[in-house]
Amino acid sequence: MTFSEGVQLVSFIILTAIVLGGAAGVVLLRSMVHSAFLLGLVFIGAAGLYVLLNADFVAAAQILIYVGAVNVLILFAIMLVNKRIPTDRPVFSPRNAVTGLVCAGLFALLAVCIFQVPWQIQEPVAMNTVIEIGKRFFSEFLLPFEVASVLLLLAMVGAIILAQREYIPDRAEGEPEPLALPERPRDEVDTTPTGRR
């Protein structure tokens, strides 16, 4: 899939605006839920950039994994926790200043890196990316691929063990329950039938 120069340039400008604007919104917006939705937009913009680079499979995988799974998970966490954030905090606090400084430093570092490295610019080649990725995974990149699989397997086993209450270690009498959610104590409900007295 190849685009003409003009289409590429316009798409690149639009996608960059989406990614940068969305990312700024994620950081600057007050509402956590709005930030999370904007994060989804950023992921979709990144997928568009992959399409511009002729990496259609990576773009689809980006949407499936980051938008369809990671972002939904983040939204779930935010909506289930529903933490109230005070909205009257000043914008220019020392805390925000330090954060801004660290971010600006990181940005400068990365920018210098990008401009220092002599990148090899390759002409776009039309190919079936899926087959190519599959071949590379099972030849040159077999070890990283397998290590990533093992890592994911470990994470999955860990998640299952955390979700299964039976594996929480026994506790001595009188100790508070280690992994309990902060719930209010259960009210005793009057279960006697009230209809006939």
Add this chain to the structure above:
Amino acid sequence: MEGIDLGNAFAQSLSGLGVPADVARALWLPLPMIVILLTVTVGVIAAVWGERKWSGMMQQRWGPTIIGLGGSIQGAADGVKLLIKEDIIPIKADPWLFTLGPAIVIIPVFFSYLVIPFGQGLVLSDITIGIFFIIAVASISPIGALMAGYASNNKYALLGGLRAAAQSISYEIPLALSVLAIVMMSSSLSTVDIVEQQETLGLFSFFSWNIWRQPIGFVIFLISALAETERAPFDLPEAESELVAGHHTEYTGMKFALFYLSEYANLILASLIASVLFLGGWSFIVPLEPLAALFGIEAANPVFQVVNALVGISVTILKATFFVFLAILARWTLPRVRIDQLLDLGWKFLLPVSLFNLLLTAALVLLSNTLKTTLPLYLPLVIFVGLVFVAMSLQKRPAAKPTAARA
């Protein structure tokens, strides 16, 4: 073989009239989009009519009878009614997210229609990642449901949105795994390739349809697609006895119509995908090309090509209609499952079975590649029929015992 390329034909005929080639290309661009919008809308009206008529039949009543022939354009009338209704945004709702939600639910559905083939050249874009594109794009919809649920500022709507997202991410996995087994057999992600791979046996292509090679995957796909479309018996996100109407609760007018449209567009899409993946897409029971070769008609004959395309489109729609009917039948005959039953079915039954199916398919594909025959691919059918037979005989036994004892 080169099929019909409408885009090039259109550009050429316009350049024959003196229009520059680039302009002709640009003029072609919006046409497929309009075709998609119109086709999907007409399809939804037809599906709504089918739903109402068939559910009427199942409950021994008439269904709609007045607007149009046999009530056939009742759906269109409902659409017009929803268009002119007042658009209400609740005062405590989040107006931006409330408006964006329905749009995010419906846009991915329309996108997915891009790669559905209706014939040899009758596909809007035959991209190499075809079916994976559908799976990836469809995973955006739950965000719209979550957004609508959250923005409504209503606890039932929020619960409905959360349920919708949980349901669709848990049924996406068995769905994708059953599709992956098909992809493994056709060794391509492109929807056109998947259909062509089911036309390999010449006149007897009926037996190379994937339903015979993937019966287990077919059942998994049907169940998970039904759950993905969030229709009864899996319509928990809008279970009216628990959640009013789930994330639709606060919506009126056109925004509600978008949800409604997306439900039926999704149903039709799932049916089309099922017919492409398992029932051989556009191929007729006896494929026309070998038949034409038998009668000495050339494949390049223009009349034959038009007939072939028409038969392809009709057959695809007919197969999809069959699946729409199955979904409607399930909706009006099965009771709704509970949320824990739903998640149990997805994670504890469909997921292991689909993993097993994937492994089995991989082994059989390897076997058939070494033996140079497609016969091993039919082993799952034997297993499946055997399992069904065993299940049926196990079910009969308790009823049969007392009579045997009496005799």
